[in-house]
Amino acid sequence: MAADDEGVMLSAIDHYAYCPRRCALIHVEQVWDENVFTLQGAALHERADEGFTTFEAGKRIERALPLWSEELGLIGKADTVEFLADGSVRPVEYKRGARAARAQDDLQLCAQALCLEEMLGVPVTTGAIFYHASRRTREVVFDDKLRAATREAIAQVRDLLRTGRIPPPVNDARCRDCSLLHACQPQALAAAAGLDEDELFTPPSDEEMEE
Template sequence: MIDDQPAERPWTSVPISAIEHFGYCRRQAALIHLDRYFTDNADTQRGHLAHEVVDRSGPSTSRDGTRCWHALPIADAELGVHGVCDVVEFHPNGPVPIEHKSGSYRPGSATDLQIAAQVLCLRTMFTAEVPIGVVFAGKHRRRYEVVVDETLADRLRAVIQELREVLQAGVLPPPVHDSRCDRCSLQEGCMPDAHVNSVFTPRPLGHWDD
């Protein structure tokens, strides 16, 4: 989802969804979160359908008795991020965010940044250790644990800073024109063959949606 950023304090907090987009492709993040440009393809439609199952808001209990909360709003003012966790499981040793993906999962990808942001938010909100997050990959119907150590946390902080600078500048990054473009739903508006930057005015984006 695209969310509204308060105009009086632009980009003091960035959407966690923008972090994943930016980690994958800077131009994609700017098109979605500044230019408000988004189109669907088969992959994104599958993602929407998968999230309809888990995005019901509120508490539940899993089959093994684990307490869960769906569509939990999260934020960390010091880190400067906000968003929504698909599901948070509450275990005796603390909460664990579960990010649902309709496709596959590749360790070290931009998804790890999304999970890391969720984990750091939960650490702050619940004053808990929260050493890991989990990605549920629908393509293989399995869960992958992502350990959020200081190396990943530092990588996340650097990406957040770079993302904030791009959003505040309001300048569309140049196209990458590589294999990432093959399955991107934004090809028509992105024009990856172009070599000239576009400059546009950032539009206010949403606050609690991720």
């Protein structure tokens, strides 16, 4: 990590994959606002954030484990990391909502795996996301495609933070659930700038990530 580089927060990858403007508003402009979804997420992470160790069914579970990667310039923490009896390690994230394949969840989890591999010197091949509303878990395989997409997302986030650029609003269905809707004013800004939908940023869809 360069001396003048403070590192990319793992959470910024999630924010960027959801909407680059949201990432910039939070991590460049330091804007934050709550809505029902962020409050649900905060409540869900309360236990994981306490940072303690438990033992269940032959595995050690570390909560709120600090993570970093010197190579990729990443810092943050994992909700939980499981250390299994066979020596394997896997990160497990807790998300609100029902079980669903969401690109931003997979990118953030894979970034955690890249940190763990560097920190522990062991391969981390799979992880999991636990969806609170449906009480179901989705396994995530850290294959070459997901690893490449994650490295690309990290590079894009770093570029965004270095330039301090605030991308245009996506102004689509994502805005409805975004806690920054009022601070961002996506419809007003898009109208004022005369942007049509083709000019607004659209990240890869979850289906494209699955291909």
